[in-house]
Amino acid sequence: xxxxxxxxxxxxxxxxxxxxxxxxxxxxxxxxxxxxxxxxxxxxxxxxxxxxxxxxxxxxxxxxxxxxxxxxxxxxxxxxxxxxxxxxxxxxxxxxxxxxxxxxxxxxxxxxxxxxxxxxxxxxxxxxxxxxxxxxxxxxxxxxxx
Numbered sequence: 001x002x003x004x005x006x007x008x009x010x011x012x013x014x015x016x017x018x019x020x021x022x023x024x025x026x027x028x029x030x031x032x033x034x035x036x037x038x039x040x041x042x043x044x045x046x047x048x049x050x051x052x053x054x055x056x057x058x059x060x061x062x063x064x065x066x067x068x069x070x071x072x073x074x075x076x077x078x079x080x081x082x083x084x085x086x087x088x089x090x091x092x093x094x095x096x097x098x099x100x101x102x103x104x105x106x107x108x109x110x111x112x113x114x115x116x117x118x119x120x121x122x123x124x125x126x127x128x129x130x131x132x133x134x135x136x137x138x139x140x141x142x143x144x145x146x
Contacts, residue, residue, distance in 0.1 A: 030067045033093035033114075037081050037102035040073040048099055048119070074103070082106040089114060104129050 034052070038045035049071070053063070061067045070091060074084040085106035088096060096111075098104045098118040107116050108129065121129055130136035 027066060030061075030095075031091075031093040032067055032069045033088045033091060033096040034069060034071045034099075035074060035081075035085055035088055035096060035103040035107060036072070036099045037074050037076060038099070039075050040071075045073065045099070052097065052119075076102070078102075078106075082109075086110050101127055101129075 034049070036045045036049070053069075056063075056067065056069075063069045070088070070093060072084045072088050074081040081102055085103070089107065089110040093114065095115045095117060096107055098107055098116055098121075100118070100120045101122060104116060104118045104121055104124075105127070118124070118129065121127060124130045124136070125132060
């Protein structure tokens with residue numbers, strides 16, 4: 001083997017090492033923040049979260065395996081909901097799930113970057129959560145890349 005061929009072989013192998021190492025890395029653990037404006041032992045919140053967990057499992061997401069879920073229960077006190085929403089946003093989850101209008105409003109005031117998914121919002125357009133139902137972007141804050 002000639003010297004030039006040997007250098008090409010070694011250089012090519014060295015260049016491919018980062019690609020091989022990257023391919024072997026496990027998938028990044030996604031983080032979901034959940035804000036519920038009920039207490040933890042409330043029957044309605046338990047039913048809602050059970051349905052939420054089941055649907056995530058049906059879609060292939062398992063808590064602790066490929067997603068980490070941070071549950072925050074704020075109760076009905078609006079001041080406490082705002083404080084818990086700010087705390088949840090400060091933890092920088094990839095996405096936030098809000099159960100109702102009571103949770104969505106303080107979350108939207110706390111962040112314009114983290115996507116917020118909500119389940120039970122009455123009149124999301126009239127409440128100012130989205131600009132329209134066919135194109136449900138945030139009304140006042142445009143997300144980067146959209």
